[in-house]
Every structure is written in C-alpha cells, then in structure tokens.
Amino acid sequence: MTELPKTFDPADIESRWYAHWEKNGLFRPERPGAEPFTIVNPPPNVTGSLHIGHALDNTLQDIVIRYERLRGKDALWVVGTDHAGIATQMVVERQMEARQDKRTNYTRDQFVEKVWEWKAESGGAITRQLRRLGCSMDWANERFTMDEGFSKAVIKTFVELHKRGLLYRDKRLVNWDPHFRSAISDLEVETKEVKGGFWHFRYPLADGAKLANGADHIVVATTRPETMLADMAVAVHPEDPRYKDVIGKDILQPITGRRFKIVGDDYADPELGSGAVKITPGHDFNDFEVGKRAGFKAADMLNMFDAEANVIQTADGLIPERFLGLHRFSRDGVDGARELVVAEMKALGLLVPHISKTKEGEEVESDAEPRTIQTPFGDRSGVVIEPWLTDQWYVDAEKLAVAPMQAVRDGRIEIVPKTWEKTFFNWMENIQPWCVSRQLWWGHQIPVWYGPKKEEIGLMYDLGRGQEMRGDFEVFVAESEEQALEAAREYYGSDTQFTIFDNPLHAATRSGQTLGIWRDPDVLDTWFSSALWPFGTLGWPEETDTLKRHYPNDLLISGFDILFFWDARMAMQGLEFMGDVPWRKLYLHGLVRAADGQKMSKSKGNVVDPLGLIDKFGADALRFFMSAMESQGRDVKMDEKRVEGYRNFATKLWNAARFLQSNGVTASTSHEAPHAEAPVNRWIIAETVATVQAIDTAMTELRFDAAANAIYHFVWDQFCDWYIELTKSAMDDETRAVAGWAFDQILVMLHPFMPFITEELWHLTGERETALIVARWPQALYAVDSEAQAEIDWLIRLISAMRTARTELNVPPGAKLGVVVQDASEETRRRIDRQGAALARLGRVESLSFGDSVEGGAAQIVVDEATFILPLEGVIDIVAEKARLAKALAAAEKERDSLSGRLSNPSFVEKAKPEAVAKAREDHGEKAAEAERLKAALERLA
Known part of the structure; x- marks a missing residue:
C-alpha cells in the first residue's frame, strides 16, 4: 500500500487515470451475458469546443453510465461527432480566405477533400475535451455522421422515406x-x-x-x-x-x-x-x-x-x-x-x-x-435572414409525428420531467413540414438525379440567379448513381447513354443516344442525419448483433432546447424504421446560466469556460457541482464558489483517507459489511446502507441533485465529521474493518460523480483486483439497525447542541464544563453510560451527574426527554452575556422587520430589479434565522 501524499494534484490524477481506463478498454468491459444498458451522446459539432452546456449534458450522462457499469450491466455509451454542415464549411472557407483563396476556385470534390483534411488535423478538439471531463464513452467504436457506414444509413433513409411518400420536393418559404x-x-x-x-x-x-x-x-x-x-x-x-x-x-x-x-x-x-x-x-x-x-x-x-x-x-x-x-x-x-x-x-x-x-x-x-x-x-453568418421562396426537400413530419405522440401517451417513452409533455404535444400536433435540404458542398449529398421530361428533351435548363431549378423535371431517387441510371434507362429507354452533370446549366442536349442528367447539388440538413443516431450508430441498416442487443436505447439525456430539432425527430425515425422507440426514457435538463440568472452570451461577457474551471479546481469538482445543482425542470446557476467548495470536499475525502491509512485502516476484503458490535460501527454500516438506498432511489427517478447530496452529506457529515471523530480514540480491529469497508463503499458510491479522485484513492488505500470503474456497486439489502442509529443520532444531537451553546454564549474553547442531567429516562442513562467517553472528549465535559438543579447561571439544553444543564458561573460573565445577546437580538429583529416591510411593499417587489428583490429575500431569511438563534441562546441562560 502506497503512502498517500499530503495533497492531491487533480491534473496529474486525471490525465493518468483516463489514459489507463481508455487503454485497457474499461469503458466497455466484456459483459456479453449481462443486462445491456445503452445511451447515446448528442453528437457535438466536429468544429466545437467544450462549453458549459456540454459540461452539464455529458456529466449527467457519465454519471448514469458509470452507475450502471458499477451495477454490472453491459453499459454502452455511444460516442461520435456531427459533421456540422454550415459550421464546418464556414471554418474551412475562413481559413481559405486568410490565404487569399476561396471555395469556388475548386471543384466540389476538391473542396470536400480539403474539409476532410481539416477534420483529420483539427476536428478532434471536442473529443479531447470530453476526455478531460472524464466521459467514459466507447471511444473504440467512435462514430462520425459522415463515416461510410453512417452515410449509408442516411442515404437509405432518404430513399425509403421517398418511396413511402413521406419525403417530397416542394416550393415553400424557408429561413434563407x-x-x-x-x-x-x-x-x-x-x-x-x-x-x-x-x-x-x-x-x-x-x-x-x-x-x-x-x-x-x-x-x-x-x-x-x-x-x-x-x-x-x-x-x-x-x-x-x-x-x-x-x-x-x-x-x-x-x-x-x-x-x-x-x-x-x-x-x-x-x-x-x-x-x-x-x-x-x-x-x-x-x-x-x-x-x-x-x-x-x-x-x-x-x-x-x-x-x-x-x-x-x-x-x-x-x-x-x-x-x-x-x-x-x-x-x-x-x-x-x-x-x-x-x-x-x-x-x-x-x-x-x-x-x-x-x-x-x-x-x-x-x-x-x-x-x-x-x-x-x-447565428453563424451574422446577416439578416430572408424568408425566401425556393424549392427544397421536405419530410412529412405531420405523419411521422403520430407514432411518437402515441408512444408518449402509452408510456413507451417517458419524458422526465413530465411537465415537458405538454410542450412536446403542442409542438407535435402543430408540426410543419421539415425542410431537410441545404445549399452546401459539405454534407450528405441528396441522392436525387434529374433529367428532362421526355417531351422536353432537347431544351436547355436555366437555374436562374435565384438558384432555382425552373422547369418541370423527371426525378430519380436512388441510393447510388448506378441505381439512378438504371431507373433513368427504364424511363428513357434501355439503349439510352447518359452523361452526368453537376447541374442543369451544364446539362447537354440529346446527341444521338447520349442524354444529360444531373445530380441535385444540395446536401441534407445535419438534423436529418443525427435523427438516425440511436440506430445508425449501432450498424443499421445492417442487422448487427450490436443493433439487436442495444436498440432501443435505455435513456436519452438532452437539453430541452433541442427537444424538437433532435429528440422528436429521433423518435420519428426510430419508430418509422425500427418499429420501436429509440429510447425508453427522455431526460430534459435546463440551461446553465450566469450567477445572476442571465443567459450566457459572448456579447454579455458572462460565458464561463469549463476547461478553465477544470484547470483551476479539477474535473471532479466541476462534475459534482453540475450534478448537485441539476434539479429537474430548473436551470443551473453558475457559481464558481460552489465549484471551489466541491474541490474542498475532495480535499476532505483525501484527508479522511490519509487519517484512515495512518491508523492502520486498509481496503476491505469483503463486499459485504463486516460483523460489528459497537454501536458506532453498527451505525455507520446502517448509514452506509441508507445512503446506497437513497442514491439508488434518486438515480431511478433521475434526481441527480438528490443523489449527489445524499453521498455528499454522508461523506462530509456522517463519515468524516462524526464517525472519524467518534472512533479516533477507539480504533480497534473491529473499527478498522468497518472503517475500511465503509470507505470502500464511499469510493464506489462517489465514483460516478467524482471518478478521478475515487479511482486514485481506491488504489492507494490497498491492493485491488480490479479498477474502481468496474468494481461492484454496494448492496442495499441489509436490515436497518434502528437501535444503533437511534443511539448515535442521539449522541450527535447532544454534542452538537453543547457545541452550539458554548459558541453562542462565548464559552472559552478550552474550558471544560460539568453537566447535570435532569429527567433522564433509563434508555438515556444507558446511552450516557456507553457514550460517556465520547461525550467527555467531543463535548468537552469535565464531569457528568444526575440531579435536579444547579446554583448560579447555567445554560439548558433539551434533547428528547432529558434536560442537560451546563453551569456557567465563573466561566463567563452571565450578566454581560445576557446584555450582549439581548442587544444583538434587538438589532437582528430590527433588520429582519425592516426587510419584511420592504418585501411586503408591492411597489418594491414589482418595480425593483429582480436581483435586488432576491437579495432582499435572502437577507431577510438570514436575519430571521439569526434572531431565532440569539433568542434561543438567551433563553438558555435561564
């Protein structure tokens, strides 16, 4: 076992462990007999870089996939990137402009080749950044919407939709x-x-x-x-x-x-x-x-x-x-x-x-x-959009929307939070035809060829300055040029020879048996291709084993802002081509906003760089912030102080591991809890099991904040603050075994949220057969030890009350007090007898006796049925302390009432800036709590 350093370096840990996981194939361990669990990532643009929305979206997905992997499932997180037609073409064209070059100096094929070159050199930034966040994706099977297999799926979908009468060419207004x-x-x-x-x-x-x-x-x-x-x-x-x-x-x-x-x-x-x-x-x-x-x-x-x-x-x-x-x-x-x-x-x-x-x-x-x-x-060009009447290809979204709506109604698709269902139905019931063609060179070129009508052979065709194909053409929709030519021969005659042109401006008239036809120059909207993501990435249209095993996906996590652009269209295409829903559950999270609640934008200068936060605090701290703040149906307010606080949480965990190591605590040798007699050990086992149960319930309900807060409070409060404190002077073999087991369970439970520090501590605290990423999730089957829980809960409440009273009454920290107990039940007396040493050490109790009263001033604490009296005569100036508390109470009540008056004034609430009203409410809450605290302290000095 390696001795833990005094401090931990997130950057070193993160790069080292991520490389280990990926190199050893631990993101997709071989589990052919296990229950499958599948999610797909919303494919980021290949031109993109990690922004704070990506950080939230992918953190939540990674928490789920790591959790399910720990539970023994064959967990597959499909990863890939989108070719991002306009964005990518824009990047490449700007680079060309910087060299005094331009796209039109090249043929279409030459330009597309340059885009592929750019993709090979510069298109992997976003995937490298996802690795920095800790995303445990199946990189060994990374997909790209323009790769050969996926492109085949895209083209087949277009052709099939056309055959089924669900895709057509029409003249309509578009955003141009x-x-x-x-x-x-x-x-x-x-x-x-x-x-x-x-x-x-x-x-x-x-x-x-x-x-x-x-x-x-x-x-x-x-x-x-x-x-x-x-x-x-x-x-x-x-x-x-x-x-x-x-x-x-x-x-x-x-x-x-x-x-x-x-x-x-x-x-x-x-x-x-x-x-x-x-x-x-x-x-x-x-x-x-x-x-x-x-x-x-x-x-x-x-x-x-x-x-x-x-x-x-x-x-x-x-x-x-x-x-x-x-x-x-x-x-x-x-x-x-x-x-x-x-x-x-x-x-x-x-x-x-x-x-x-x-x-x-x-x-x-x-x-x-x-x-x-x-x-x-x-949003990319910065020019005013023109509603423009033009011929485009459209999908009959109204017909395709019927099956997804029914799937939501009958529960085959569950939308979480459920409040989004109304929005979903409202949009789907009023859906418009979906324009899927784009006038670009980079993308999936539309598999359509045109030729003159038989009666118009010999005429020339004019695209016009508006780039519209003016005239009536014969249309050949096919998966390949060979199939298109075959269809053309059926139309024009089997002996017809063809010349393929780029567009009708170049189309030749008939010369002998040669006829000019041309391919549609447009490409497909990237939302069309990404709509196939849940099954196209698994091998469709081929009937692969992966497709059979992992479709439908189990869950999709998505921002609500792409519910219609991506989520709904995946549901349409999945039900149309696979005959089943693309995923069983759809989780929609909110936006990440600035600390003041405003939407982040470059123009406002309030954009937060997640990579900068990772550099400053570590990926674990950022991830935990995202999960703890993700409450269903609400946006996340960015708060760097909270991120820093979770970095401190990681430090607390690290120091707890160092303390355990220094006291001879090592890794547990059993997945099951050790036998324990001491109430404090039975208590921590029970609290561990309760935390497992809380996390399991929260994860089932996709309550990320509840899951994060359950493990946070267990680690910080029960384990680090109380269990370690209560066992410091009683670290016997039983306690070492229980402490080692409980800490192991902590590392496993915390791993989905903070994968890097937990994996590091997993290996530094003992010899392990497996990496933590593929360990076993804790069992939550133990009977609750209510007796031990009740006793230690009583002890914690008593010590906490004593500490609060000492602080509020300005008792010197080093002073030890006698305690007189009144009205104690037999159970309380037995607890005092068993926990006397802990009370003396942690409550700074010099002596403890049972009686009816004490002479002179004293503080009184009531816990359950018993009153605990702390004599203060000679320890503090009782009269002066009463005067101080009374003065502080009056000041707090005055400020509380003043703020209450402002908040009850409709003019202030309606006209003041929202942030000013929110600040007033926050200040009122603080002053009200302070007044209650001071009032209670004054009453103790009876």
Whole structure:
C-alpha cells in the first residue's frame, strides 16, 4: 500500500487515470451475458469546443453510465461527432480566405477533400475535451455522421422515406441565409432587437373605387418597404367596416404598376395601424399563409431576390430595371432597394410622413416611425435572414409525428420531467413540414438525379440567379448513381447513354443516344442525419448483433432546447424504421446560466469556460457541482464558489483517507459489511446502507441533485465529521474493518460523480483486483439497525447542541464544563453510560451527574426527554452575556422587520430589479434565522 501524499494534484490524477481506463478498454468491459444498458451522446459539432452546456449534458450522462457499469450491466455509451454542415464549411472557407483563396476556385470534390483534411488535423478538439471531463464513452467504436457506414444509413433513409411518400420536393418559404446562400433551421436563427422604422404608404384603388370615407387609396404600413416590389395583395379584416365594400376590388402597386386584389383575411388586425396589410407571400411567413388562403399557389408567388438578397426580376417582369441588382439594404455607402423604394414613393407623394413632437411641443416630420424590431439573424453568418421562396426537400413530419405522440401517451417513452409533455404535444400536433435540404458542398449529398421530361428533351435548363431549378423535371431517387441510371434507362429507354452533370446549366442536349442528367447539388440538413443516431450508430441498416442487443436505447439525456430539432425527430425515425422507440426514457435538463440568472452570451461577457474551471479546481469538482445543482425542470446557476467548495470536499475525502491509512485502516476484503458490535460501527454500516438506498432511489427517478447530496452529506457529515471523530480514540480491529469497508463503499458510491479522485484513492488505500470503474456497486439489502442509529443520532444531537451553546454564549474553547442531567429516562442513562467517553472528549465535559438543579447561571439544553444543564458561573460573565445577546437580538429583529416591510411593499417587489428583490429575500431569511438563534441562546441562560 502506497503512502498517500499530503495533497492531491487533480491534473496529474486525471490525465493518468483516463489514459489507463481508455487503454485497457474499461469503458466497455466484456459483459456479453449481462443486462445491456445503452445511451447515446448528442453528437457535438466536429468544429466545437467544450462549453458549459456540454459540461452539464455529458456529466449527467457519465454519471448514469458509470452507475450502471458499477451495477454490472453491459453499459454502452455511444460516442461520435456531427459533421456540422454550415459550421464546418464556414471554418474551412475562413481559413481559405486568410490565404487569399476561396471555395469556388475548386471543384466540389476538391473542396470536400480539403474539409476532410481539416477534420483529420483539427476536428478532434471536442473529443479531447470530453476526455478531460472524464466521459467514459466507447471511444473504440467512435462514430462520425459522415463515416461510410453512417452515410449509408442516411442515404437509405432518404430513399425509403421517398418511396413511402413521406419525403417530397416542394416550393415553400424557408429561413434563407444570404451569406451562406443556404436554407437554415430555426435553431440556427438568432432573434435580435434592431432599431428600424415603420413606413406608411398610400396604394391607389383601381377603376375609380372608393372607400366608405371617400378615399381613393388604402394606407398600408410596413417595416420592409423593399418587399413591396413583390406585393401580390392587400389584406383587410373581412368585418372591418372601412374596407368591406372594396374586398375583391383591384389595387395598384405604384412603382411596379402591378394590379392585385384586396382580400379579406383575419390576419389583418383592425386595431393595428390602418388595419390594411400589404401581402408579399414570397418573402414573409405570415404573408405566405395569407397568400395560400387567397388562392395563390406557391409556384405562382413572386420572388424578388436572388440567393444573396439582391433584387432580381419577378416572373411577371414588372420590377423596373433601375432596381435590378440592388442589394436589399444599403451597404458600402450605396443605397439599397429599401432606400430607393422609400425615395420613389416619397417623390410620388405616396409616403405618409410620421409626425412626432419635440419636448418643446414642436412638430417634427420624418419618413418613418421609429420602431424596435425583432429581427432574425443567422447565428453563424451574422446577416439578416430572408424568408425566401425556393424549392427544397421536405419530410412529412405531420405523419411521422403520430407514432411518437402515441408512444408518449402509452408510456413507451417517458419524458422526465413530465411537465415537458405538454410542450412536446403542442409542438407535435402543430408540426410543419421539415425542410431537410441545404445549399452546401459539405454534407450528405441528396441522392436525387434529374433529367428532362421526355417531351422536353432537347431544351436547355436555366437555374436562374435565384438558384432555382425552373422547369418541370423527371426525378430519380436512388441510393447510388448506378441505381439512378438504371431507373433513368427504364424511363428513357434501355439503349439510352447518359452523361452526368453537376447541374442543369451544364446539362447537354440529346446527341444521338447520349442524354444529360444531373445530380441535385444540395446536401441534407445535419438534423436529418443525427435523427438516425440511436440506430445508425449501432450498424443499421445492417442487422448487427450490436443493433439487436442495444436498440432501443435505455435513456436519452438532452437539453430541452433541442427537444424538437433532435429528440422528436429521433423518435420519428426510430419508430418509422425500427418499429420501436429509440429510447425508453427522455431526460430534459435546463440551461446553465450566469450567477445572476442571465443567459450566457459572448456579447454579455458572462460565458464561463469549463476547461478553465477544470484547470483551476479539477474535473471532479466541476462534475459534482453540475450534478448537485441539476434539479429537474430548473436551470443551473453558475457559481464558481460552489465549484471551489466541491474541490474542498475532495480535499476532505483525501484527508479522511490519509487519517484512515495512518491508523492502520486498509481496503476491505469483503463486499459485504463486516460483523460489528459497537454501536458506532453498527451505525455507520446502517448509514452506509441508507445512503446506497437513497442514491439508488434518486438515480431511478433521475434526481441527480438528490443523489449527489445524499453521498455528499454522508461523506462530509456522517463519515468524516462524526464517525472519524467518534472512533479516533477507539480504533480497534473491529473499527478498522468497518472503517475500511465503509470507505470502500464511499469510493464506489462517489465514483460516478467524482471518478478521478475515487479511482486514485481506491488504489492507494490497498491492493485491488480490479479498477474502481468496474468494481461492484454496494448492496442495499441489509436490515436497518434502528437501535444503533437511534443511539448515535442521539449522541450527535447532544454534542452538537453543547457545541452550539458554548459558541453562542462565548464559552472559552478550552474550558471544560460539568453537566447535570435532569429527567433522564433509563434508555438515556444507558446511552450516557456507553457514550460517556465520547461525550467527555467531543463535548468537552469535565464531569457528568444526575440531579435536579444547579446554583448560579447555567445554560439548558433539551434533547428528547432529558434536560442537560451546563453551569456557567465563573466561566463567563452571565450578566454581560445576557446584555450582549439581548442587544444583538434587538438589532437582528430590527433588520429582519425592516426587510419584511420592504418585501411586503408591492411597489418594491414589482418595480425593483429582480436581483435586488432576491437579495432582499435572502437577507431577510438570514436575519430571521439569526434572531431565532440569539433568542434561543438567551433563553438558555435561564
């Protein structure tokens, strides 16, 4: 047995033990006959680095997998990374820009090769950081969403969904990022408040029509005047008396001269502005729905922007040439479409100016009413997102959502906390088609090939500046180019020869028997591929033994923020392709927030680096903080002091091990508790078993905070503070055996939360047959020794009360007091007889007798039925102490009542900053507790 150093070095321990675990395959020990237990990690972006959310999410998963591994299960934690289409392409393109290079200097295959090179060199940062956190993942079978086997699963899924009528191409509005020239998901859109304007314009009525008030125009308001170049209607509420008579009439858009209808639609709010709304269905999500209700087909809706948000001609050719090529906004000192539209409407006398007043009461005229507008931005590009009408591939999420909802209803999927079920059902019942195509080069290229319709062979095809495939094409969906060509031969004729092109711009016309077809250039959304994670990582579509054994997974731990983007879609795909749920239980944790409760963001400067915390306090301390603070349904408030406190907890454990070692305590030779006669030993065995039971219950319920706090209080309070103190002078062979056994159980129970220090102490405290990571979880089958528990509990309460009284009454620390006991029962007398030595040593009791009263001032302590009197005459100045306590009590009560008055004032609670109210409540609680403590101390001096 190696002597423990005086202090422990987390960095040395962590790097050494992690390498040992991984090298020896201990993250997935061979247990073919054991019950399987499976979880998958939410695959982090290959471009990513460990942030505090990753630290929480992966700590919770690691606690579960280590716990189940210790319980003897065949525990598999699937690990891998996501290829992160936009993020990865952006990283590589930025590196190219730094070298005065760009993507378009290369073919698609050449660029993709460069991305793979980057991945090989720099794409492993996040996985190295997960190792630093202590994540015991199955690295030997690490997956990547672009690896060969997983890619096969992705392509097969696309083809099968298409065959089943659950995947189709459609023209709809998408979140379009003009920087990346790609559709993006809602999760990649960040809404910000931007100072903008609210413009009012007059649109003339056509054919001499008049409103009820005689006006020959309708005033419409907009925050995006540039889009009026693609207006297709004006909407009014069907019951609005101002406009009822003109519904169905024509109106004119002044700049384009386009005639369109006034439509009645509930979307128009009579109370908002003029009650009339311009409708641009090709560039606004709400307008798109109004347009559909008005009878416009998506194919007929007007698009006025190209992929970079520059103005292009609409299908009706009515946008004046002077607008073509302009960007939507001004940039580099050049006016954009917005500025030119406003200027022209103003010149035509159709801009309704905004009138405001100065402080002096003077009227000031401006073009627009200032407004703060909620504006969508691309979270990576930083540019304003454009709702853009384009052809994309969609999954019929409405049909796929039926099976997951039923699985939650009938309990095959349990959502924890249950409160998230309502949110889940609300979203799933109102789900929209899922856009799965992205206009990138890096990713799973969509397995679709296009060719001309038979009747159009010989025509050329034009993508147009908007990157839309204009025209009607024959579509061949296949898992490979060979299968696509086979399908094409069936359509065009078996003797047809083909040339494969990148897109229709390059497609050749028929020349003899050669026909040009082209592959869809888009790639699939990364959420599409990661939706297959629970079974694609296990070998599907092949029927592997791993797949049969580990699907369904047992548990998924996920942030609530990806419930719909990832969790729900895994449920859809798992039930569709595997015929069973992807996991039996879904645990949704909250966010990690700053100490003041604010959301962390780089702009606020309140982001916490988990690697910095690991460097400062060790991974064990950070992990324990995460688990102790994870309370179901609540966000975690970051508190570095708490992390430091758990580093102190690790030090306490280390010092306890050193004390035991110095007293001849070694590793236990038995998994079962040793026989014990002494009440204190029987007590610690009972407390150990109770702690095992508490942790097992908490882990079953996924109450991470309860599990962490159970082991924390047992280690700190029962074992280190009391058991070691109570046995210091009585370390006989029985006590050494019990202490060694109990400490072993502590190391095992604490291991899921603090794996590094526990593994180190496991080996430093004795010779071991196995590493702690694969040891046996403690048994919780022993009968509770209520007699021993009651006696030691009584002893602890008595000593604690004595210590509290001495502290509050300013008794000198070295002073030993006599104690007189009144009204003691026979059981209390027997306990005093058995525990007299511990009372004398830990309570600093000089003598103990049984009597009715004492002369002079004394402190009184009541424990159960007995009163313990501590004579203080000659030890302290009783009169002065009473005066001190009375003065301190009055001050505490005054502050308590003052704070109570503030908190009962509605004006303060409603108007003050939330942090000020929270601080007042915290201070009130402290002063109330202080007043109660001082009052009790004063009463003791009876």
